[in-house]
Amino acid sequence: MTAGQRRRDESVSRRGLLGLAGLGVASAAGAFGMWKAASREAPVTVSGTPTAPPASAAPTPAPFADKGPWKLGGSVPYVAGKAMLGSYLSLDRMSYPDAVELRRKQLGRDQRITHVFYAWPDRLPTKIEGMPKKSVPMVSWRGPRYEKILSGDSDDLIAAAGRRIRDLDRPVLLRWGWEMNGRWYEWSGFQNGQDPAGYVKCFKHIRKIFDAEGADNVSWVWSPNWNSAPPDEWNRMDAYYPGDKYVDWVGVSGYNLNQESPATLFDPVYRKYSNRKPIMLTEVAAKDHGGTSKEDWIKDFSAYVEQRPAIGGVVWFDTDTHDAYTEHWRIDTRPESAAAFKAMAASPRFSA
Template sequence: MSRSHRRDTPVSRRGLLGLAALAVLPVAGFGYSQLKSDGTASGASPSASGRVPVSEPSARPTPEPFASADPKVKLGGTVPFVPGKALFGSYLGLDGLEYAEALALRKKQLGRGQRIVHLFYAWEDDLPSSIPYLPKGSIPMVSWRGPKHETILSGDADDYIKASARRLRDLDRPVLLRWGWEMNGDWYAWSGFKNNKNAQGYVDCYHHLWKIFEKEGADQVSWVWSPNWNNSPNEAWNRMEAYYPGDEYVDWVGVSGYNLHDEEPATLFDPVYQKYSPHKPLMITEIGSVDRGGTSKADWIKDFAAYVVQRPAIGGVVWFDTDTHPSWPERWRIDTDATSTAAYKAMVQNPRFSG
């Protein structure tokens, strides 16, 4: 959770691989968010006030997705983008349940399985070479934390990076790799803010990782570049576009955005959509909503579903579905009340989410 949560702060050459059936490991040690020194948690996304009703058009016309302009160009790498279809998934961290149990619970509640299963790993962790509890037809999204830039750029970590690439290669199935997310915030070690306000250092790290993965034959990795929805600090050097590695290195553009202060979906996601959807597919890689009583949470989920229907370049939605987020009282899980569960179920059963 960043400081700006507070109200006082304002194309890939890789071929598509067939998905293999896998069947229950405990969900230990994903190395998720740490607490910052001010006591707030670092894993969700900042927010700002202001509303842009989803029923009204954006101030700028909504761009058409790039794929519609040139259908011969395949977007998304080994996790292909289908215009007008969104892959649905979540990070599941449900108190008292191992990951396999949480997946089974959500399938029973929602009447369908997760197409994307989101997993978090620390920089020092071994990335997975197998995920036995992954349901058939599901795609893992590996969010991999980073270190300070110098750790990568010095070359000292090259052997570890090579081993990590080989582990994902050995999964032998398409995988979304989301390295160093929310780099335009001030809460992670790999951010520009934590590295002498140097956005280019992040880009250099990203390129270094990408090239090693290519050399190690991790061809089934789809690379997800995933900024936060707004910049913190909001200064020229920290603009999200300063961190963009370039089209050659990015298969999906992701974005984190949470409804914390009654933001409309367009407020959270349209800036990224407008900037990148003309040439890359988009994935909302972290999203959740607080509950303000009554049907407020269910209403926001319905608004978000309508928003995605209006934005054909959104090819994936990955919910932050948990009640175990460190030191944050909001229960982000989707079944905090019956109306929220019903709204979420209606959303994911909509054909728009049938990617």
């Protein structure tokens, strides 16, 4: 989020963290036992857009560029024409397993991505209690200031994190240092001497250590905010891009806090990267602006994803425990919004 579209609290509260050490995941060897073989398959052909059509128009389809011997999406592969639908799920006065069961009953399906947050010094997960068996974890890992990484002082911490993720022995989406093009996090370029190149060096350094630890079950998610703050030339989002060799999915955060349309929020990233990488909407939710606005936005969002085939994942910010906002991002603040979300979840487009 931008300064006007972000959490007022600069930290992630413990109340809002699902990714706590010691939570439990059932073994997924049956569901995910083929991920290592799949990661070596030839790339698939999907559609993206190299051009910039008007915001109201669906982008012109074009094939992804040839990416060599690895599969699009890495260990969490992109599925042509389909999108995984998941969430960060935290509901007031409910345990995570109970919240998962509630959504299962309401939607008639499980989430395909389980989004959890961790602080930089936290031990990354080996288990997540209550996660649906066929769900893919997406670990959003906070960063420190660049010097703590580039000095080498954090190498042991990073290596230990890589071993823990490796030992999950299942595909994992790792989203390190998200929204780096905003001013609100300590790993942003703004808070590190206006130095996007420093972020790129950190991202590459972390990935190289994970690779050295054998954490080849990781799909690396690079995830800027939908627009940059400050909106200066030095802070443009592509200045933070580590390069195709280091990124498996391009993510983006966007919320309709000021009644922005889905195209306004997500087309800048879609146009720039969808001809190179699969796209994941890593944080998205709808604010109720009165009347039928929330369910209307969900319907518009569903249609938007239908029109953009390179979107391979959507992760809703499904919570009412976020201390920094009075808005309840959860999908069921109104029966009508819950019904709109259920209809979207039932669409074949979200059947990955």
